[in-house]
Amino acid sequence: MEDVARLAGVSLKSVSRVVNREPHVSDGLRAKVEAAIAALAFVPDAAARSLAGSRTFIVGLLFDNPSPNYTIKIQSGVYRACVEQQYHLRIDNIASDLPRAEVEAQLDAIVRNSRCDGFILTPPLTDNVQVLAFLERRGVRYARIAPNSELGRSPCVAIDDAAAGALVARHLWALGHRRLGVVTGPPLHRAGDRRRTGFLAAIRQLDPDLVVAEADGLFSFESGIAAGMDLLARDPRPTAIFATNDDSAAGVMVACARAGLRVPHDISLCGFDDSWVAKSVWPYLTTIYQPIEEMGYAAASLLLDRGETGDRQVMLDFHLVERDSLAPPP
Template sequence: MTASNTPSSNPDDSETGVEGGRRRATINDIARLAGVSKKTVSRVINQSPFVRDETRERIEAVIAEWGYAPDPQARGLAFRRSFLIGMIYDNPNPQYVVNMQLGLLDGLRGSGFELVVHPCDRSSPTFLADIRAFVERQKLFGVVLPPSVSEDDRVAKLLNEIGCSYIRIASVELDKPEHMIVGHDRLGGAQAARHILSLGHRRIAFISGPATFRSSHERRGGFEDALAEAGLKLSDEDIVQGGYTFESGVACGDVLLARSPRPTAIFCGNDEMAAGVLQSARKAGLSVPGDVTVVGFDDFQIAQAVWPPLTTVRTPTREIGRMAAEKLLGVERPEPRDLTTTEPSLVVRESSGPVPA
């Protein structure tokens, strides 16, 4: 007797349905067609190293032929855990959130894990309770914490208490190496300052992000460190606090560009605020960079969508998201994990130029 080339019609199979005119294949079908056990198919799906290459290739060929995809909820029941990764964030910059999600999806691709997101408000009295409820309701395998949620030690303590794996993304090291991806924003701030100084500017202003973000302090710190190397110091009047939003960039730009003498260069804590300063300069009848140089931070899509395109400090946000997902999926490995780091890099475009004559 030979095996059939079509999926079984066993009514006991839990996965049913029709795709492309034929019933959706189950894991039992894949095992039968590949001539292996259901457990071996499961090992291939979960990328176990304990499967011979020829067996793995045969199973993967059958999976591809029948378009089989395991259901995350069913897998969670079978393995007594969820195949869901959470992203918990409180960030006013939508492009950061999108880029981080894309990176996480890059890292989860092919793993069988899915991403669920949870926006929150750190100032809410139910902030921690909401996070606990989200994690426990979804039975999450683990969570990724971007800034500024990552900078709140109460969240890490909560996740440790309920036994949920996590990765924190921050500008400095805040936790054990296995829980961290560090972006070194301070280095980026210094790069921006040195670039502005190299163009001859000495009347320089800075628009910071929210005080509740560690990145705001790190970017400012690096900027001031590099200015100090050149014998310069920002006064209180040279610093205006924004909110990492376009609107706050316009408002801060209006304040700085109305001064006399006005700054010849403005460094902004992120690209959204830098784009707002470009708008403010246009309203004031000033040219960029002819009258004022503008430099941003992040190198998000908006940096090349505005005119003139922004000189900025690039942080590889999507790459960081991918690294976070991959690191989180590796938390079950017995060996200790090293600290994961990235470094920013300066991208020079048309919004920066020599000091006006």
């Protein structure tokens, strides 16, 4: 670092501030130091950076989500942001449906042992007030992905899940479907519940008397099969089903096959996420695209932004991806 400071004509402290990406560094100073770093092919030492800035340069990602596709994409986005800012990523699973003492014991072990500079929370942890309160008591910074409550409590990234659910409802309605079913998400997953409530609210606007059949799901393939068999046994049977994630939609597709029903000739099906699952089943699944990887990247970027930006909210776009699993009712 001494060589960098000498070449740039600045102090060691100034080099440290640029290397540690501290706020309130002038563009001119940053340019001089970065030019010297490039000229000398200087690579900052992680231990020295940690010592100089009282940071560990480790970000923790906490999840409790049964969908491997969702989790992998979030990890990819968070990791990309960490690499760009020279941080390491640690990943931990939190079982949030346990008694309070056990949840806090898990968190305490992770916070004490990981020494992370901050954490990224994914659903359903994003809306778990016990988790949020624990981190706040410990003075640990965090950013949330897809929260649906107290948005101003922390930096967060989301899409409008309710609007996305409403979009699916209106699309199915426009195709002529009037016997509709929904496969819900896990009980603690508020983003999944907002997809459901947005769907139901849109249908009520179109026909206040229409009753939508509902079946419980857990965002997993296996739960999708069970929920699909449940809905297909109803009388009258739905002509279209909205599954609130792609994994459960794939399970519903299996249930349809077992019942001798062809998608979309006998029944239509829509998922949510636009994961690899949507393009692995046949027929290819119509689904809502949400930028999962970009949500992870944006959340990590907000967490690592140490400037005086305050709590920030980033809303990303979604859209319907039309493939082969929807058709007018038979």
